[in-house]
Amino acid sequence: xxxxxxxxxxxxxxxxxxxxxxxxxxxxxxxxxxxxxxxxxxxxxxxxxxxxxxxxxxxxxxxxxxxxxxxxxxxxxxxxxxxxxxxxxxxxxxxxxxxxxxxxxxxxxxxxxxxxxxxxxxxxxxxxxxxxxxxxxxxxxxxxxxxxxxxxxxxxxxxxxxxxxxxxxxxxxxxxxxxxxxxxxxxxxxxxxxxxxxxxxxxxxxxxxxxxxxxxxxxxxxxxxxxxxxxxxxxxxxxxxxxxxxxxxxxxxxxxxxx
Amino acid sequence: xxxxxxxxxxxxxxxxxxxxxxxxxxxxxxxxxxxxxxxxxxxxxxxxxxxxxxxxxxxxxxxxxxxxxxxxxxxxxxxxxxxxxxxxxxxxxxxxxxxxxxxxxxxxxxxxxxxxxxxxxxxxxxxxxxxxxxxxxxxxxxxxxxx
Numbered sequence: 162x163x164x165x166x167x168x169x170x171x172x173x174x175x176x177x178x179x180x181x182x183x184x185x186x187x188x189x190x191x192x193x194x195x196x197x198x199x200x201x202x203x204x205x206x207x208x209x210x211x212x213x214x215x216x217x218x219x220x221x222x223x224x225x226x227x228x229x230x231x232x233x234x235x236x237x238x239x240x241x242x243x244x245x246x247x248x249x250x251x252x253x254x255x256x257x258x259x260x261x262x263x264x265x266x267x268x269x270x271x272x273x274x275x276x277x278x279x280x281x282x283x284x285x286x287x288x289x290x291x292x293x294x295x296x297x298x299x300x301x302x303x304x305x306x307x308x309x310x311x312x313x314x315x316x317x318x319x320x321x322x323x324x325x326x327x328x329x330x331x332x333x334x335x336x337x338x339x340x341x342x343x344x345x346x347x348x349x350x351x352x353x354x355x356x357x358x359x360x361x362x363x364x365x366x367x368x369x370x371x372x373x374x375x376x377x378x379x380x381x382x383x384x385x386x387x388x389x390x391x392x393x394x395x396x397x398x399x400x401x402x403x404x405x406x407x408x409x410x411x412x413x414x415x416x417x418x419x420x
Numbered sequence: 421x422x423x424x425x426x427x428x429x430x431x432x433x434x435x436x437x438x439x440x441x442x443x444x445x446x447x448x449x450x451x452x453x454x455x456x457x458x459x460x461x462x463x464x465x466x467x468x469x470x471x472x473x474x475x476x477x478x479x480x481x482x483x484x485x486x487x488x489x490x491x492x493x494x495x496x497x498x499x500x501x502x503x504x505x506x507x508x509x510x511x512x513x514x515x516x517x518x519x520x521x522x523x524x525x526x527x528x529x530x531x532x533x534x535x536x537x538x539x540x541x542x543x544x545x546x547x548x549x550x551x552x553x554x555x556x557x558x559x560x561x562x563x564x565x566x567x
Contacts, residue, residue, distance in 0.1 A: 186439075191495060242498045243440040249495055278440040290434035297427040297457075298511055316438065357518075361511045365431075366438060368508045371501045377543050378497070381550040403517045411521040 164204055168223045170262050172231060174255070175199040177269045178248050179210070179217045180233050185241040187248075188375045190382035192217065195252045202256055214238065214390050239323065240371055243277050280320055287366040288313025295362030304354045308362035311343040315363055329394075330401045333367055337405025340364050345413055364402050369395040421461070428457035428506045436502040445498055448488050452503035456481035460507055470534065474507050475541035481507070482549035496553075500546065509538040 175196040182192045192212040200208035200221055211218040220230040251268055254260045260268075291312020292305040300308070315336045322332030340363035348356040372395035380388030432453025436446050456477040463473025485499035512535030519528035 186497070186501075187495065188497060191497075240439045240501075242495075242501070243442050246442045246445075246494050246498060250493075253493065283438050283440070286434045286437035290431050290438060293427050293431040293434065294506075294510075297424060297431055297506070357511075357514065361514050364514065365505065365508075365510050366435060368505070368510050368513075370505050370508050371439070371497075373508075373539065373543060374497060374500050374504065374546060377546045378550050381547050382554060399513060403513055406514065407517045407521050410518065414521060 164223075167204055167262070168221070168229070170266065171200060171202065171205060172219065172221060172229060174262055174265050174269065175208075175210075176217070176219055176231055176233055177266070177273065178252060179212060179219070180235060181269060181273050182245055182248050183212060183214070183217060183235045184237055185239060185244040186371055186375070187245045188378045188382070189213065189384040189387035190379065191245075191249075193384075195248065198256050199252050202258075202262075212384075213387050214394075237323075241278060244272055247272055280317075283320065284313050284316045287316035291315070291362045291365055293362075294365045295358045298358055298361055300355055300358030300362065304358040304362070307343070307347050307354045308359050311340055311359060311363040312366060314343070315339055316366055319367060330397060333398055333401035334405035334408075336367055337364060337402040338409045339405075341406045341409035341413075345409070349413075360406060364406070367398070367402050369398040372398060424461065425454050425458050429454035432502050432505055435505050439501065441498055441502060442494065445488070445492055445494055448492070449499050449502045452481050452484050452488070452499055453506050455484065456503055457506035471537045471541050474509075474538045475545050477507050478504055478542040478545035479549060482546050483552075486549055486553045496550075504542055504546075507538075507542055509535045512538060 178199060179192050179196045182195060189212045193210040196210045196212075196217070196219060197208050200210075200219070204223070206222045206224070208219070208221045210220075214235075216232065216234045218230070218232050220228060222228050248269065251260070251265050255262070255265050288309045289312075292309030295304045295308035296302070318336045318339060319332055322335065323329065340360050343363070344354075344356045344359040347354045348359060372391050376388050376391035376395055379385075379391060429450045433446055433450040436449045441449055459480055460470075460473040460477035463476060464470045467473075481503040482500060485496045485503055488494075488499050489496035512531060516528055516532040516535055519525075519531055
């Protein structure tokens with residue numbers, strides 16, 4: 162492989178690795194760090210990367226006066242830590258020369274296309290997680306079972322809205338509203354289960370745990386722009402869930418005049 | 421209490437599955453979550469210190485995550501994201517909203533501020549542990565780049 166094609170494939174691998182990581186919930190500094198490590202494996206004089214939660218820039222100097230730059234806009238953001246870990250693994254092996262560039266490109270392209278988490282598994286495990294949380298916060302077994310169903314339904318709504326490009330604000334609000342509706346139907350109308358426990362358990366998988374974590378870690382690692390953006394995202398997620406729950410509860414209280 | 425620790429363990433494990441955490445890290449993620457929750461529970465039950473409990477719990481979870489990240493050679497986020505889930509104040513968020521929609525503004529402000537403080541204490545704990553481990557990883561990287 163001559164130097165020029167080598168440089169081009171390095172850039173391609175680095176951009177693809179960065180894109181997959183950013184789309185699946187890695188922190189900004191890790192995206193930049195991984196891309197730089199990949200760039201420095203051979204023949205590139207210097208590399209600069211800049212990543213924000215919505216896009217990545219990569220500029221490499223291949224010769225004294227020869228720069229090439231590429232930009233990738235990232236539109237979708239989901240959470241899939243398996244993919245983040247796989248890219249991390251690929252870059253580690255690439256740096257230690259365990260795999261070649263073309264092998265890395267194959268693995269990454271394959272990883273980018275396939276859906277590693279079956280929706281059914283995601284929905285059911287989120288449901289079980291919700292159910293156990295209802296038990297953890299002091300609910301009875303009945304609460305747990307109802308919450309498991311409602312948590313699964315909420316995860317389904319959350320996956321469905323993000324697949325249809327509905328904004329996360331509206332998606333979380335709908336999910337919060339569904340949690341409140343299910344809570345009211347079972348605890349007040351059918352008189353089984355506890356309203357508080359059902360709603361608290363159901364909204365747990367929606368809470369912005371990842372957004373908070375990434376926001377803080379980005380800020381600490383000096384990516385102030387990304388940190389701020391993710392912090393705002395975390396606050397907005399919490400507000401949207403709360404308003405979804407609040408709208409339904411308020412409507413119910415106005416109709417019936419209290420609990 | 422033992423059964424609650426088990427609940428915290430399995431809740432964390434199933435949350436980890438729902439965000440597709442790599443398989444070999446899942447059991448350790450569960451331990452993270454359970455330990456963090458146990459510390460929080462001990463503080464809030466025996467001392468009535470919710471915020472301090474969240475802080476210490478989250479700090480232990482974050483340090484354990486950084487440790488296991490190095491042991492398993494995986495990003496720390498893999499362990500951290502699920503590990504803090506039992507500590508995230510979902511109940512606080514809900515009760516704040518419940519008081520608000522019933523026009524009990526004073527209670528709403530009380531619960532709301534407590535919720536914000538608990539989230540803040542988790543954030544500070546993550547910030548501390550990330551800062552401790554940051555220096556090490558960055559300096560080892562700069563050595564082999566010489567740009």
